[in-house]
Amino acid sequence: MDILTIVSCLFLLTAISSTINHKYFRLPMTIGIMIMAFIFSLILFVCDYSITFFSGYHFAKDLLADMDFPKLLLNGALAFLLFAGSLHIKLDELWKAKYNVASLAILGTLICIFSLGVVFWGLFTLFSVSISFVWCLVLGAILAPTDPVAIINMLGRLGLPYRLQAIFAGESLFNDGIALMAFTTLIGIATSEHSPSAAGLALTFIQEVFGSGILGAITAFITLAIIKRINNDDIIILFSLALAAGTFSLADHLHMSGPIAVVVSGLLMGDYLQKRPSKDDHDTVTGFWHVIDEILNTLLFLLIGLEIMVIPFHWQTILIALTCIPFLILCRFIAVGLSGSYLLYKDSNPKGLISILTWGGLRGGISLAIALSLPNIFPKSEILVVTYICVIFTVIVQGLTMEKLINYFYKLK
Structure with missing residues (x-):
C-alpha cells in the first residue's frame, strides 16, 4: 500500500x-x-x-x-506533538516548581518502573506464565511514564490553575525521556544478558537528561536570535518547524534524548511567543501549532483504536492485564507520594493534588509504540496485550472521569 x-x-x-x-x-x-x-x-x-x-x-x-506505527510516532510525530504541547506551558510557573517536576519526572518514574516490575512479576507467576523479572521491569518501563499527548490534550479543556498545569504537564513531558532511557537499558539487559556498569549508567543518565536539555536550549536560543529580527509569521512558523524536527533529529544522532531536547526548545519558544507584544502574531504562530497538534492527536488515537486488529489477545494475558489495573493506579500513587512528598506538604490541598496527579496518569500512544517496537521474541505478545488494555483503560475511564475529579477538589465550575 x-x-x-x-x-x-x-x-x-x-x-x-x-x-x-x-x-x-x-x-x-x-x-x-x-x-x-x-x-x-x-x-x-x-x-x-x-x-x-x-x-x-x-x-x-x-x-x-x-x-509502521512505532517508527512513525517515536521517530517522527512525537517531536511535533511534544513541541506543540510545551508551547502552551507557562515557563515562569514551571520554573517555580522545577525541583518538584524534576523529582516527579526522574525519581517518580524510576519508583513506578520498579514497583510495576514487582507487581507484574507476581501476577505472571500467579497465572503460571514464566517471564523473567527483567522483562517485567521492561513492561514497567513501558507503562510507567504518563503520556504527554493524552494529558496535555486533557488539560487544555479542564481549566486547572496555571501552577497545577505546569506541574502536571511538565512531569509528563519530561518523564518520557527518563522512561525511554530506562527501557533502552533494560531491553539491552533482557536480550543480551549483560548488565551495564554503574559508571556507564551514570554517564548515560547525565548525557540523556542534562546533555539533552542543554542541546534543546542551544537550538532554541539560536532560532530565537534569528526570528527576533524577523517580523514575518510564515518565516517564524517555518523556523519553529525546523526547530522541532531538527532538535529531535540532532539529539538522536548524538545519542541523546530527543523528547527532553525538544521539550526544552518548545518551552523556550513558547515563552517567547507568550510574551510577544503583538497579540495577532502570537495567535498566528500558536494557532498553526494548535492545528498541527489536533491533527496529529486525532490520527494517533485513531491508530490506537485500529491496533486492536493486529494485537494477539490471549485469555490468560487479558486476565493478567485486567488484574493489574488497580495496581497500575496504586504504583502511580506510591510514586507520586514518595517523589512529590515536599510538593504535597507545601500545597494547600494535598489530597486534591495527589488524587489528580495519580488519577491523571494516563498512558497512551507512546507506551503502545514502545511495546510494538520490541523484537519479535517472547514475551512480546504478552507485553503487547497488557500494554494495550492498560492504555485503553486509562484513556477512556480515567480520561472521561478526570474532569469530575478536578471539579470535586478545586470547584472550577
Missing part, C-alpha cells in the same frame, strides 16, 4: 469518526475517535465472515504494517 493511499485512508477514517462523535457521542475528540476506531475494527472483523471478496483483517494489518 503506497503512502498516499495510507494517508488518504487515515484522514478519511478520522474525518468520519470526528463527524459521528461530534453529532452523536459528544465525547472529547481524541477519546471519541478512538472509540469509533474500535467500531471500525469490529466492522472489519465482520467483513471477514460475511464478505468473500474483502478481508477486513488483512486490510487493517497491511495498513498498520506499511505505516
Whole structure:
C-alpha cells in the first residue's frame, strides 16, 4: 500500500469518526475517535465472515504494517506533538516548581518502573506464565511514564490553575525521556544478558537528561536570535518547524534524548511567543501549532483504536492485564507520594493534588509504540496485550472521569 493511499485512508477514517462523535457521542475528540476506531475494527472483523471478496483483517494489518506505527510516532510525530504541547506551558510557573517536576519526572518514574516490575512479576507467576523479572521491569518501563499527548490534550479543556498545569504537564513531558532511557537499558539487559556498569549508567543518565536539555536550549536560543529580527509569521512558523524536527533529529544522532531536547526548545519558544507584544502574531504562530497538534492527536488515537486488529489477545494475558489495573493506579500513587512528598506538604490541598496527579496518569500512544517496537521474541505478545488494555483503560475511564475529579477538589465550575 503506497503512502498516499495510507494517508488518504487515515484522514478519511478520522474525518468520519470526528463527524459521528461530534453529532452523536459528544465525547472529547481524541477519546471519541478512538472509540469509533474500535467500531471500525469490529466492522472489519465482520467483513471477514460475511464478505468473500474483502478481508477486513488483512486490510487493517497491511495498513498498520506499511505505516509502521512505532517508527512513525517515536521517530517522527512525537517531536511535533511534544513541541506543540510545551508551547502552551507557562515557563515562569514551571520554573517555580522545577525541583518538584524534576523529582516527579526522574525519581517518580524510576519508583513506578520498579514497583510495576514487582507487581507484574507476581501476577505472571500467579497465572503460571514464566517471564523473567527483567522483562517485567521492561513492561514497567513501558507503562510507567504518563503520556504527554493524552494529558496535555486533557488539560487544555479542564481549566486547572496555571501552577497545577505546569506541574502536571511538565512531569509528563519530561518523564518520557527518563522512561525511554530506562527501557533502552533494560531491553539491552533482557536480550543480551549483560548488565551495564554503574559508571556507564551514570554517564548515560547525565548525557540523556542534562546533555539533552542543554542541546534543546542551544537550538532554541539560536532560532530565537534569528526570528527576533524577523517580523514575518510564515518565516517564524517555518523556523519553529525546523526547530522541532531538527532538535529531535540532532539529539538522536548524538545519542541523546530527543523528547527532553525538544521539550526544552518548545518551552523556550513558547515563552517567547507568550510574551510577544503583538497579540495577532502570537495567535498566528500558536494557532498553526494548535492545528498541527489536533491533527496529529486525532490520527494517533485513531491508530490506537485500529491496533486492536493486529494485537494477539490471549485469555490468560487479558486476565493478567485486567488484574493489574488497580495496581497500575496504586504504583502511580506510591510514586507520586514518595517523589512529590515536599510538593504535597507545601500545597494547600494535598489530597486534591495527589488524587489528580495519580488519577491523571494516563498512558497512551507512546507506551503502545514502545511495546510494538520490541523484537519479535517472547514475551512480546504478552507485553503487547497488557500494554494495550492498560492504555485503553486509562484513556477512556480515567480520561472521561478526570474532569469530575478536578471539579470535586478545586470547584472550577
